Amino acid sequence: MPIFWAHGFSDTSxxxxxxxxxxxxxxxxxxxxxxxxxxxxxxxxxxxxxEKRGLLTKEPLGWNNVEAxxxxxxxxxxxxxGCFSVNSMREFAILPDEAYAVxxxxxALLLRLLTKNIEAEEPKLAPSAIAEVVLSFFxxxxxxxxxxxGKASSTRKIENFMTALRSL
Numbered sequence: 001m002p003i004f005w006a007h008g009f010s011d012t013s014x015x016x017x018x019x020x021x022x023x024x025x026x027x028x029x030x031x032x033x034x035x036x037x038x039x040x041x042x043x044x045x046x047x048x049x050x051e052k053r054g055l056l057t058k059e060p061l062g063w064n065n066v067e068a069x070x071x072x073x074x075x076x077x078x079x080x081x082g083c084f085s086v087n088s089m090r091e092f093a094i095l096p097d098e099a100y101a102v103x104x105x106x107x108a109l110l111l112r113l114l115t116k117n118i119e120a121e122e123p124k125l126a127p128s129a130i131a132e133v134v135l136s137f138f139x140x141x142x143x144x145x146x147x148x149x150g151k152a153s154s155t156r157k158i159e160n161f162m163t164a165l166r167s168l
Contacts, residue, residue, distance in 0.1 A: 001046060002080065009039055009099075012035070014028075042084075043088060043102050043103070050083075051109075056069050056110070057113065063118075066165070074141050082143060082146050086138075111128070111131050114130075115127045118130050124168060141154060141157070
């Protein structure tokens with residue numbers, strides 16, 4: 001996963017994967033059909049790990065969960081910048097259909113979870129519409145992390161965004 005994350009799907013070669021895993025081509029193909037299958041397995045593994053973090057399922061539901069998701073969802077560790085899933089969206093044109101399905105399914109789950117948290121706050125606007133805005137903001141944050149923007153800059157943006165959301 002770190003190799004795909006750092007270089008993207010298209011710029012990751014089989015040789016890169018062999019070096020990173022210490023497994024030769026025949027060993028990789030014994031476990032995975034092809035590079036696409038390995039990429040999808042990495043994507044699923046990443047998203048399962050994110051889901052286990054439970055950022056949007058902690059009780060009580062509400063704005064605090066949304067803020068925790070925005071602050072802690074995108075990573076900022078070494079080569080692991082942003083969100084592997086969001087980063088992958090940049091390559092949808094060349095990714096296997098299964099990867100597209102995994103990412104869109106996850107985004108639908110995030111929208112449902114965000115909507116539940118926002119509903120708990122009883123905003124004036126439709127919770128599902130606010131959830132769509134939050135998910136778009138999240139994607140932008142993840143992409144900005146690839147620019148290696150500082151944590152203070154992201155935190156300030158998130159706090160300003162949350163102030164706006166809480167007034168809706």
